[in-house]
Amino acid sequence: MTATPSTRRAKLSTINSASAQQRYSTVAILLHWAIALALAFQLALGFAMPKDERGFALYQLHKSVGITILLLTLARLAWRLTHRPPPAVERGFNGFLAKAVHVLLYVFMIGAPLTGWVIVSTSRIQVPTMFWGVIPWPHLPVSKALHDLAEESHELLAWTGIALFLLHVVGALRHQFLIKDGLLKRMGPGGSAGLAGLLALLVLVTYFGTGMKISSDVVAAGGYGPTATPAAPAPTATPTVAATPAVEETAAVEEEDAEAGPPPTWAIQRGGRLGFTVTSGSDSYKGSFSDWSGSIKFDPENPESADIRMSINLASATVGDATMDGMMQGEDFLSSSANPTATWRSTSVTQTGPNRYRANGTLSLKGASKPQALTFTLSGDGLRRHVEGSASIDRNAFGVGTGDSAAGLGGSVALNFAFDAVGREP
Ligand code: HEM
Ligand code: HEM
The missing domain is CATH 2.40.128.110 (Lipid/polyisoprenoid-binding, YceI-like)
Structure with a gap:
């Protein structure tokens, strides 16, 4: 089934090409890509955090990156509410879908770190969180009964985030290659669609690269599997105060x-x-x-x-x-x-x-x-x-x-x- 030129024009008439030329502010663009890169890293880290000794160290990193994403997102929302974004490019169902995906992406960007924060706040063993190893980060005063729910929501939100991201990228590709209205430029540093494309590629490389790097490091360190903790050693003739891991x-x-x-x-x-x-x-x-x-x-x-x-x-x-x-x-x-x-x-x-x-x-x-x-x-x-x-x-x-x-x-x-x-x- 092929679309005739007239039906195609009718479909595209919901697109406002003039709006497509207007850009987001530099701060909005900066935050969009900083958060996108951090999220790609964070998702890959979350899935790859293995259950072995080296994985434990990755949890601290995961917590710091996650809290950073939360803070950046709050800054981004504050900026968004005080600075008008460029007018919507598309009306109708596709316009609505794009808008809905954006709103849900914000829900994900806030919900994922919040549920992560609830997980650590309700854990049976209360491990302190040091934000980037320096600032003590408090636990949320929430009931321990929320632990399982938080864990399930955290994982569900991660997968939902990936689904939303795919819809978001399909939308961007549609504008770039089907509609050819140059919408990518709106989110491109200096209004460059090329730079936006490059950053999008970097986001994907970060996601897959991080996942593969952690997995191969872990394989080199002895594999996922149960912890590599040696069984309690038999006392030796010349004991020393237990070798103290970092x-x-x-x-x-x-x-x-x-x-x-x-x-x-x-x-x-x-x-x-x-x-x-x-x-x-x-x-x-x-x-x-x-x-x-x-x-x-x-x-x-x-x-x-x-x-x-x-x-x-x-x-x-x-x-x-x-x-x-x-x-x-x-x-x-x-x-x-x-x-x-x-x-x-x-x-x-x-x-x-x-x-x-x-x-x-x-x-x-x-x-x-x-x-x-x-x-x-x-x-x-x-x-x-x-x-x-x-x-x-x-x-x-x-x-x-x-x-x-x-x-x-x-x-x-x-x-x-x-x-x-x-x-x-x-
Ligand atoms: C945007 C931010 C975040 C994203 C995208 C994210 C993503 C993920 C993912 C994909 C997993 C693996 C889920 C699974 O397979 O069970 C995970 C696990 C985890 N995350 Fe996050 N996370 C974020 C923020 C945080 C924060 C801020 C904290 C804590 C302060 C945190 C704490 C945890 C913990 C403790 C786990 C392990 C849970 C378990 O073993 O079931 N996360 N995260
Ligand atoms: C990596 C590929 C990505 C590309 C090519 C891309 C492209 C774009 C473009 C072109 C816009 C402007 C849309 C418009 O004006 O209608 C936009 C907006 C947006 N993007 Fe992305 N993006 C990417 C990744 C992400 C990621 C990972 C997130 C967050 C999870 C994200 C969240 C958003 C949000 C929330 C908006 C709406 C901004 C607002 O109106 O406040 N994007 N993106």
């Missing part, structure tokens, strides 16, 4: 609402303290271990699934006196040359109060393995916590302090510890 990377965790699944893994940060005190009459000796490490799998809300392992290099014990430190390493006390490492492993962890826990476990020290409980409290929130705890060790049960030199010492050694831990979802 704080930013571990904190930039996925906001996903994990039900009572595997517990998060926590990295002990540098600067922690493991001390001990033993009484001698009315005096007490205080000391500490400088070399210890731990691996912690622990969900504060489901402590029963915890797996906590600590490892202490006994040779690193000091009370600040060389003679006494030397004595402590001898056979009467720690006998560290025969058994260099003491280890403790949790068997069950229970909550005893708000942020207060009791962990039963097994202490292996100087060749003996015995039940040993400890208690600890948590402060902070989300995946950055401060841990403080203590234990009382019956030193005689482990044969620590057997000779005359230990005669005046109290029977129990008070252990105390404090450290910061940064968590990562499983």
